[in-house]
Amino acid sequence: MPTSPKNLNQTNVLTTTLKHHGGKLGVTGSCHELCINNNGNNQSILIDCGLFQGRDAKDKNGNDKKLDIEFPISHLKALILTHTHIDHIGRLPWLLAKGFKQPIYCTPATAELVPLMLDDGLKLQLGLNKGQRARVLELIRKQIKPIPYNQWHRIPLSSKSRSLRSSSSLKTSPSYLLLRFQPAGHILGSAYVEIKLPNSEIVVFSGDLGPSNTPLLPDPIPPKRADLLVIESTYGNKLHDSVETRSKRLQQIIERSLDDGGAIIIPAFSVGRTQELLFDIEHLIHHHKIDSNIPIILDSPLANRVTKQYRRFKKLWSKEAKNKIVNQRHPLNFEQCITIDSHKEHMSLVNRLKTTAEPCIIVAASGMCNGGRVMNYLEALLPDKRTDIILAGYQAHGTLGRDIQNKHKTVWIDSQPIEVNAQIHTMSGYSAHADQVDLIRFVEGIKEGRKEIHIVHGEKNARDELERKLKIMQD
Numbered sequence: 001m002p003t004s005p006k007n008l009n010q011t012n013v014l015t016t017t018l019k020h021h022g023g024k025l026g027v028t029g030s031c032h033e034l035c036i037n038n039n040g041n042n043q044s045i046l047i048d049c050g051l052f053q054g055r056d057a058k059d060k061n062g063n064d065k066k067l068d069i070e071f072p073i074s075h076l077k078a079l080i081l082t083h084t085h086i087d088h089i090g091r092l093p094w095l096l097a098k099g100f101k102q103p104i105y106c107t108p109a110t111a112e113l114v115p116l117m118l119d120d121g122l123k124l125q126l127g128l129n130k131g132q133r134a135r136v137l138e139l140i141r142k143q144i145k146p147i148p149y150n151q152w153h154r155i156p157l158s159s160k161s162r163s164l165r166s167s168s169s170l171k172t173s174p175s176y177l178l179l180r181f182q183p184a185g186h187i188l189g190s191a192y193v194e195i196k197l198p199n200s201e202i203v204v205f206s207g208d209l210g211p212s213n214t215p216l217l218p219d220p221i222p223p224k225r226a227d228l229l230v231i232e233s234t235y236g237n238k239l240h241d242s243v244e245t246r247s248k249r250l251q252q253i254i255e256r257s258l259d260d261g262g263a264i265i266i267p268a269f270s271v272g273r274t275q276e277l278l279f280d281i282e283h284l285i286h287h288h289k290i291d292s293n294i295p296i297i298l299d300s301p302l303a304n305r306v307t308k309q310y311r312r313f314k315k316l317w318s319k320e321a322k323n324k325i326v327n328q329r330h331p332l333n334f335e336q337c338i339t340i341d342s343h344k345e346h347m348s349l350v351n352r353l354k355t356t357a358e359p360c361i362i363v364a365a366s367g368m369c370n371g372g373r374v375m376n377y378l379e380a381l382l383p384d385k386r387t388d389i390i391l392a393g394y395q396a397h398g399t400l401g402r403d404i405q406n407k408h409k410t411v412w413i414d415s416q417p418i419e420v421n422a423q424i425h426t427m428s429g430y431s432a433h434a435d436q437v438d439l440i441r442f443v444e445g446i447k448e449g450r451k452e453i454h455i456v457h458g459e460k461n462a463r464d465e466l467e468r469k470l471k472i473m474q475d
Contacts, residue, residue, distance in 0.1 A: 014038050014199050018230070021071050023048070024456045025463075026056040027234055027396055028087035032205065032456070033071070036157065036177075038198060043157045045177065046079045047193060047205045047230075051090025051121070053370065054396030067091060067125070069098045078155050080179065081106040082207025083190035084113040084271060090121055093136055101143070105153070107181050108146040109189030109313045113271060115141060116305050124371070149191065152178045157198075185210025185220040186432050187272035188310050194223055201227040202449060208232055208457070209434040209442060213243050216279050216310075216331075218318045220434075222445030229450065231443065233458030234394060234433040236466030246429025247280050253388055253425055254290050254361065262357045262386025265422075267374045267401060269367035270303035272432045273393050275310050275332055277363055279321070282331040292336060299340040299349070299364040299373050307332050346373055354380040357387075367393045369401035378404075379413045387422035392430035397459070440469055 015037045022029030029052035035044045051057075052065055059065050069091065081089055081104060092104075092114075106114070115137040122133045147153045155177040176198070181191035186208040193205040204226035212219045241249065257264050268274045278298070284290045298304055311332055314325060324331050340346050353360070366372040378400070381387040395401035403411045407424055410417050428435075434442065443453070453470060455463045 014197065016197060016201075016203070016228070018228075018454060019044075019071075020456065022050060022052060022056075022091075023087070025460070026052075027394065027457055027459060028053040028056040029091075030082075030088045030457060031091065032230060033076075034195065034203060036197070038157060041157070042075055043077050044075050045155065045195075046076050046095075048082055048088040048207070049079060049091045049095050050088040051086050053087055053399070054368065054402070055398035056396065058398065067094050069094050073098055073100050076100065076102055077157060078102050078179075079104045080193055080205075081110055081114070082184065082193060082205065083187055084110050084117045085187065085208065085269065086117060086121065088207070089114060089117060092118065092140065093122060093126070096136075096139060096143075103145045103155075104140070104143045105145050105147055105155070105179060107189045107191050108148060109309065109316060110191070111141075111144045111146040111189075112309055112312075113189060113306060114144065116302060116309070117271065120302060147179070147181055149181050149183055152180050152196075155179050182223065183218060183220055183316075184208065185212075185214065185217050188217070188275075188306075188313055188316060192220065192223070194226075203228045204230065204446075206231040206442070208234070208432070209438065210432055211240055211434050212438050212441070214276065214318070215243060215283075215320050216276055216318060217316065217321075220442065222442045224446070225448035226446045227449040228452045228454070229443065229446065230454045230456055231439065232433070233439065233455050233463045233466045235428075235431060235435045236439060236455070236458050236462035236469075237464075238428065238435055238462070239437060240431055240435040241427065241429030243429060246427055247283065249425075249427055249429070250280060250390070251284055251289050253390060254284070254294070257386075257388045258291060258294065258359050260386045261359055262384060262388065263353050263359065263377070263381055264361045264388045264390060265374065265377050265381060266361065266363045266390045266392055267367050267369050267378075268300075268303070268363050268365065269393060269432075270300055270365045271306045273367055273430060274298070274300070274303040274363055274365075275307055276430055276432070277392065278307070278334075278337065279331045281361065282329070282334045285334065285336060286329065294336070295360040296334075296337045297340060297349070297360055297362045297364075298337055299346055299362055299377075301341055303363070303365055304339050304341075347376065350376045350380050353377075354384075357384060367401070368395055368399040369404060370399045375400075375413060379416075379418055382411070382422050383419045385421040385423070389422050389424050391424070391426045394431060394433065436466065436469065439466060443470060
């Protein structure tokens with residue numbers, strides 16, 4: 001099974017190759033280029049343009065990688081976004097700064113989330129003020145072209161061609177690619193990408209696939225055909241806890257913490273993980289499995305704004321989630337959930353909890369503990385043995401979250417050593433990524449094509465194990 005670029009079609013008319021500008025050998029920085037040589041005319045489209053994080057953000061000498069776009073862009077005809085996690089969109093401002101003026105295609109929900117997700121990065125990484133950030137985000141909005149799920153859309157390969165919204169009856173031609181988004185089940189608006197080439201072959205980019213049987217979003221359904229499949233492998237060597245198991249474990253941790261006193265801190269990505277956690281916590285409260293008086297604190301302005309978008313796009317929810325709304329329940333907007341907006345309120349709460357150790361559940365960004373408000377909670381409460389830390393998502397190498405997960409006795413925050421006496425819990429059932437079984441099921445569901453599979457977006461052990469499993473499956 002090849003894992004390096006190889007031509008799909010060896011004729012003189014059309015050849016297609018892949019280039020990876022990030023996310024091939026690691027879990028962050030996703031950026032893949034589909035290169036099309038059509039009768040000697042070289043054109044490309046870019047799939048994602050993400051930020052490197054953790055160990056991926058360092059070069060071989062241990063220095064921070066430059067965020068500048070170091071590959072040519074003049075031949076790019078479009079950028080396609082699979083979803084809005086920062087490791088898939090975080091270099092977008094730098095792409096535009098280099099002069100990229102082509103359309104940016106994504107789903108409607110992703111189009112709404114992109115400016116929200118990028119705003120913090122523009123402030124923290126570039127030091128832009130509110131007005132400067134607004135101008136950058138407005139430029140991005142103008143280039144975004146939302147496309148609903150399950151609709152073919154033409155991408156012109158020639159500057160003389162026009163891009164038209166397409167129906168399923170449209171045919172490919174030497175001047176066009178056809179693009180279609182399908183639900184990926186990862187986060188709100190996430191999609192895997194189908195691209196029909198002028199020779200009618202299909203290239204599929206999985207983006208990040210969601211796990212099966214999650215209660216908030218529907219499961220991804222594999223495409224009928226993929227001649228070339230580019231598939232993620234974040235958990236290519238692991239199996240997740242079931243949804244039922246994760247809910248029971250969450251309940252047990254909360255009950256133990258209530259007995260001991262102290263806070264439960266859940267570092268969570270603002271989009272996806274936060275909403276899944278709120279969904280499950282509301283379920284436990286509704287069914288009287290945990291104390292309905294315990295404060296649930298959402299301390300992330302970004303996560304609060306994203307959660308409002310989840311409520312806005314309820315049509316994308318799973319059947320189970322929609323039924324809760326029908327039954328007058330509000331799984332993402334329940335009474336016990338308290339939102340913290342201002343930094344002053346945030347620091348007041350941190351200091352209060354450090355003094356009182358009163359029980360509460362805090363959901364705060366960032367998910368890998370590499371920035372954001374969760375850092376203040378960790379600095380204040382990690383030394384307290386009554387504190388519980390729930391790591392509910394992937395922790396990249398080189399992040400504080402990975403050090404905590406590995407149960408280091410001392411971690412460093414703001415260049416200060418912090419003693420770790422808190423109870424540390426890892427809950428894989430909250431991963432927004434498909435596990436090994438889900439990934440194999442997705443590939444097995446592709447009934448036509450499968451000439452070539454590229455495994456990306458995973459650490460070496462995960463990529464190797466998934467490749468081995470897929471080879472066995474094909475033999």
